[in-house]
Amino acid sequence: MDKKMNDLLEDFPILKEMINDEKLVYLDNAATTQKPKQVLDTIRYYYEHDNANVHRGVHTLAERATKQYEQVREKVVNFIGGNDPHEVVYTKGTTEALNWVAAGYGATHVHAGDEIVVSYMEHHSNIVPWQQLAAKVGAKLKYITLTADGQLDLESAKHVITDKTVLVSLCHASNVLGVVNPIKEVAQLAHQHGAIMVVDGAQAVPHMRVNVQKLGADFYAFSGHKMLGPTGIGVLWGKKELLAGMRPLEFGGEMIANVGLYHTDFKEPPYKFEGGTQNIAGVVGLGAAIDYLTEVGLDNVTAHEKSLSKYVLPKLQKIPGIEIYGPSDPDIRTGVLSFNLTGIHPHDLASALDMDGVAVRAGHHCAQPLMKYLGVGATARASFYLYNTKADADLFINAILEAKEFFSNGSF
Amino acid sequence: MALSKLSNLYRQVIMDHAKHPHNNQPLPQADHEIELRNPTCGDVLTVQLKIQDDKIIDVAYTGTGCTISQASASMMTDQIKGKTTAEVEKMVLGFSDMVLGKEVPDMERLLGEAAILQSVAQFPARIKCATLAWKAAYQAIEESENDD
Incomplete structure (x- = not known):
C-alpha cells in the first residue's frame, strides 16, 4: 500500500x-474519518443527476435513485460477508442500529429475569439501550470483565453468560483499548446457552475484513462515517428470521404494505424498518466508501x-x-x-x-x-x-x- | 513554535492556581452544595457554599480536572468570598459572557484576577472547562434562593 x-x-x-x-x-x-474525493464526488453526482425519492415514482429518475439505493445494499452485504441484501437495514448509524435491536427486538424477546450481557469496554451506545431495556422489562444487565492488559476476559465470559442469558452484545473492536474481541468464541458461548450475539462493529468494519456469518453474529451494526462515508448513514445487519420478529420503530410512509383505518400491515424486512424518506445520498455515499475501501483492500x-x-x-x-x-x-x-x-x-x-x-x-x-x-x-x-x-x-x-x-x- | 499561542491560555497565574488551588477542600459547615460534571471529559467538580443573609460567608470546591477547570475554580472561590449572592450571580453571568468573547463592562473590577481567563475565548473547546465551577456556584445560589 x-x-x-x-x-x-x-x-x-x-x-x-x-x-x-x-x-x-x-x-x-x-x-470520524475524513472523506475521499470519490465519496464526495459520488454524492454530488447523485444530487446533480439522479436525485429522486426511492421506491415511489414510476419516472426514470425515481428508478435510477431506487436502483442505486438497492445496489448499495448488495455492496454492503458482500462487504461484510452476508449473503442476503434483505438482511441489510439502513440506519442513521451504529447507535440507532443498537437502539433498534434493543427496542424493536429486545422489547418482545427479553423478559423479566432474563440476562443481557455486555462488557466493561463498551461504548455508551452499547450500554445505555440495554440499561433502558433491562429496566423496562425487568431483565438483568451483566458485565464481562477485562484482563489486566485490557483484553476481553474469556474466562469471565464463561461465567457471566449463563442459561438465563438471552442476548450478548459486544464491540468487535474497542474504541479505547485498541483490541479486537474474540467475537467468534463469545458467539459460540452465547449460542450454547440459547442467547443471540449482537455486535457493535463501528470500530471494526472500517479497519479489517469482517465476515458476519463466520463470526456467528446474529445482529451486526456499524456506521458509514467511520469508514470514509458520510455522517447520518449506518447499517444494521440481522439474520432474516430475527429481523422478521423485530418490530419497526418508525411508522409512516414506505414501510407499509397496506394501511386500513385502524390496522396496518408492514412490509417485509428490511423495508418495514425504513419508514419515511431515507438518507438516500448517504446510502449512495456509503456505497462509494465501500468501493474505495475495496479498491485499496x-x-x-x-x-x-x-x-x-x-x-x-x-x-x-x-x-x-x-x-x-x-x-x-x-x-x-x-x-x-x-x-x-x-x-x-x-x-x-x-x-x-x-x-x-x-x-x-x-x-x-x-x-x-x-x-x-x-x-x-x-x-x-x-x-x-x-x-x-x-x-x-x-x-x-x-x-x-x-x-x-x-x-x-x-x-x- | 506553534505552542506560543498556548502561552496566551496557560499564563503563569493560571498555572499557579492549577498547581496550588485555593479553597480546594471540603467545607464541613457548608449549607449548599452542587456537583457538576463536564460531560465532554467526565470531570466532576463539587462547589460548597456557606451563605448567611444573602452573603457568601465561605466557599470551597473539591474534584479534579484540567488546568483550566482547576484554575478557574480556584479563582472563582477567591473572588466570590464575601460577596452578596446578587453580586455573585452578576459575576457568573459576566464570566460566562467573557469566555464567550463578549464585551463585559468593567470586567476587571467585576471578576478581579479571574479576568485573566478571558483568553479562554480563543479556545472554544475549553469554554466548558472554564465555566464549570462558576455554573456550580450559580446553581448553589439559586438553590439557596429557592429555600427562602
Missing part, C-alpha cells in the same frame, strides 16, 4: 488544511495501521510518565492508542497538540464505565487510519514531547 500512498493522500483534500498554521495531522479517526488497510502502530507504540512507550491503556504488544493492537501523561490532564494535552495541528480526542470516549474500570477520569486518544503516515506519527510524538516540556517546565 505504501507505493500507492501518495496517490491515496491526494484523494483527501482536507488533509491539506492548515490548523493553527501547521499542517493537519488528523488522528481522531475513531471519532481491507487487508492492506489493516496491515498499514498495524505497521503504524508498531512504529509509534515503542516511541510512545519511551516517553517518561506515560501510561498506555490496552495491551503493550502492537501485534494484537489496532490503530487506536489511548494514553495519559502524569501531571497533564488530557484536555490540556489535546489543546497543546491542537496548536501543533495534531487532532486527537481527549475525554471519556463515551465509555464512562470503562474509564471507571481503568481508574481514570479521562484519557487522550490517537487513532490512525489508512491515510496516516509515519511522518504523522513523528509529528504526533514530537507534539507530545513539546507539550510535556511546555507543561512541566513552564515555557510561558
Whole structure:
C-alpha cells in the first residue's frame, strides 16, 4: 500500500488544511474519518443527476435513485460477508442500529429475569439501550470483565453468560483499548446457552475484513462515517428470521404494505424498518466508501495501521510518565492508542497538540464505565487510519514531547 | 513554535492556581452544595457554599480536572468570598459572557484576577472547562434562593 500512498493522500483534500498554521495531522479517526474525493464526488453526482425519492415514482429518475439505493445494499452485504441484501437495514448509524435491536427486538424477546450481557469496554451506545431495556422489562444487565492488559476476559465470559442469558452484545473492536474481541468464541458461548450475539462493529468494519456469518453474529451494526462515508448513514445487519420478529420503530410512509383505518400491515424486512424518506445520498455515499475501501483492500488497510502502530507504540512507550491503556504488544493492537501523561490532564494535552495541528480526542470516549474500570477520569486518544503516515506519527510524538516540556517546565 | 499561542491560555497565574488551588477542600459547615460534571471529559467538580443573609460567608470546591477547570475554580472561590449572592450571580453571568468573547463592562473590577481567563475565548473547546465551577456556584445560589 505504501507505493500507492501518495496517490491515496491526494484523494483527501482536507488533509491539506492548515490548523493553527501547521499542517493537519488528523488522528481522531475513531471519532470520524475524513472523506475521499470519490465519496464526495459520488454524492454530488447523485444530487446533480439522479436525485429522486426511492421506491415511489414510476419516472426514470425515481428508478435510477431506487436502483442505486438497492445496489448499495448488495455492496454492503458482500462487504461484510452476508449473503442476503434483505438482511441489510439502513440506519442513521451504529447507535440507532443498537437502539433498534434493543427496542424493536429486545422489547418482545427479553423478559423479566432474563440476562443481557455486555462488557466493561463498551461504548455508551452499547450500554445505555440495554440499561433502558433491562429496566423496562425487568431483565438483568451483566458485565464481562477485562484482563489486566485490557483484553476481553474469556474466562469471565464463561461465567457471566449463563442459561438465563438471552442476548450478548459486544464491540468487535474497542474504541479505547485498541483490541479486537474474540467475537467468534463469545458467539459460540452465547449460542450454547440459547442467547443471540449482537455486535457493535463501528470500530471494526472500517479497519479489517469482517465476515458476519463466520463470526456467528446474529445482529451486526456499524456506521458509514467511520469508514470514509458520510455522517447520518449506518447499517444494521440481522439474520432474516430475527429481523422478521423485530418490530419497526418508525411508522409512516414506505414501510407499509397496506394501511386500513385502524390496522396496518408492514412490509417485509428490511423495508418495514425504513419508514419515511431515507438518507438516500448517504446510502449512495456509503456505497462509494465501500468501493474505495475495496479498491485499496481491507487487508492492506489493516496491515498499514498495524505497521503504524508498531512504529509509534515503542516511541510512545519511551516517553517518561506515560501510561498506555490496552495491551503493550502492537501485534494484537489496532490503530487506536489511548494514553495519559502524569501531571497533564488530557484536555490540556489535546489543546497543546491542537496548536501543533495534531487532532486527537481527549475525554471519556463515551465509555464512562470503562474509564471507571481503568481508574481514570479521562484519557487522550490517537487513532490512525489508512491515510496516516509515519511522518504523522513523528509529528504526533514530537507534539507530545513539546507539550510535556511546555507543561512541566513552564515555557510561558 | 506553534505552542506560543498556548502561552496566551496557560499564563503563569493560571498555572499557579492549577498547581496550588485555593479553597480546594471540603467545607464541613457548608449549607449548599452542587456537583457538576463536564460531560465532554467526565470531570466532576463539587462547589460548597456557606451563605448567611444573602452573603457568601465561605466557599470551597473539591474534584479534579484540567488546568483550566482547576484554575478557574480556584479563582472563582477567591473572588466570590464575601460577596452578596446578587453580586455573585452578576459575576457568573459576566464570566460566562467573557469566555464567550463578549464585551463585559468593567470586567476587571467585576471578576478581579479571574479576568485573566478571558483568553479562554480563543479556545472554544475549553469554554466548558472554564465555566464549570462558576455554573456550580450559580446553581448553589439559586438553590439557596429557592429555600427562602
